[in-house]
Structure formats: C-alpha cells, structure tokens
Amino acid sequence: PVSKKAKMRDGGTDELDVCQQLLGELETHQDAWPFLKPVNPKSVPGYKKVVKKPMDLSTIREKIANKQYSCLESFTDDVNLVFDNCERFNEDDSEIGKAGHIMRRFFNKRRAELLK
Numbered sequence: 001p002v003s004k005k006a007k008m009r010d011g012g013t014d015e016l017d018v019c020q021q022l023l024g025e026l027e028t029h030q031d032a033w034p035f036l037k038p039v040n041p042k043s044v045p046g047y048k049k050v051v052k053k054p055m056d057l058s059t060i061r062e063k064i065a066n067k068q069y070s071c072l073e074s075f076t077d078d079v080n081l082v083f084d085n086c087e088r089f090n091e092d093d094s095e096i097g098k099a100g101h102i103m104r105r106f107f108n109k110r111r112a113e114l115l116k
C-alpha cells in the first residue's frame with residue numbers, strides 16, 4: 001500500500017502548498033488589517049468572555065510553520081474561526097464587521113479556484 005510518506009509531494013501542489021498560498025493572499029489583502037495579529041483582550045472590553053477560541057492570521061502562520069495542520073480542512077477550520085469570531089463580536093455594518101464578510105467571501109472564492 002502507498003505509505004503516508006509516499007503520498008507526500010511529487011512536484012505537484014499538495015494541500016500544504018494550497019494552505020500557504022491562501023494564507024499569503026489573506027495576509028496581503030487590503031481588508032486583512034483587523035485579523036493580522038491576536039486581539040489584545042486587555043484593550044477590548046468583553047472580548048475574552050465573548051470569544052472562546054481567539055484566532056488570527058499570525059497564529060495560523062505559526063501553526064503552519066510548526067506543522068500543526070494535518071490537512072486543508074484543519075487549516076480551513078481555523079480560517080473560518082477568525083471570521084466566525086469577528087461576526088460574534090462586531091455588527092455586520094461596522095468597519096470590522098464589513099471587513100470580516102469581505103475576507104470570508106474572498107477566502108471561499110480563492111479556495112474553490114485553487115482546488116479546481
């Protein structure tokens with residue numbers, strides 16, 4: 001049987017490449033500014049209580065570097081967590097709320113394009 005290792009990249013783009021490509025595009029998007037670094041719970045009243053699992057793009061970058069994602073799905077779960085947290089804490093028509101919706105739509109579109 002094909003070993004797990006043997007399934008690894010053969011010059012083709014494996015799932016890790018897709019994660020790194022998508023993360024790079026999210027980090028450089030003009031509306032990424034609310035999501036680049038962890039929210040400082042000391043500077044945002046209520047955030048620590050409301051948002052049970054904080055997540056941001058720099059933490060996702062670190063998790064990729066530490067090989068903490070087993071597949072594109074586990075990476076996608078963390079990206080969605082960023083935008084789900086944003087919806088919980090921000091009105092849809094606020095500056096940050098609007099940025100979250102734009103970024104989520106962009107991610108879903110680019111992920112579909114890269115997987116085609």
Ligand SMILES: CO[C@H](O)CCc1ccc(O)cc1
Pocket residue numbers: 034035039044085086089090096
């Ligand atoms: C991704 O940003 C977080 O949802 C925090 C948003 C926020 C930060 C400070 C404020 O005064 C209001 C909202």
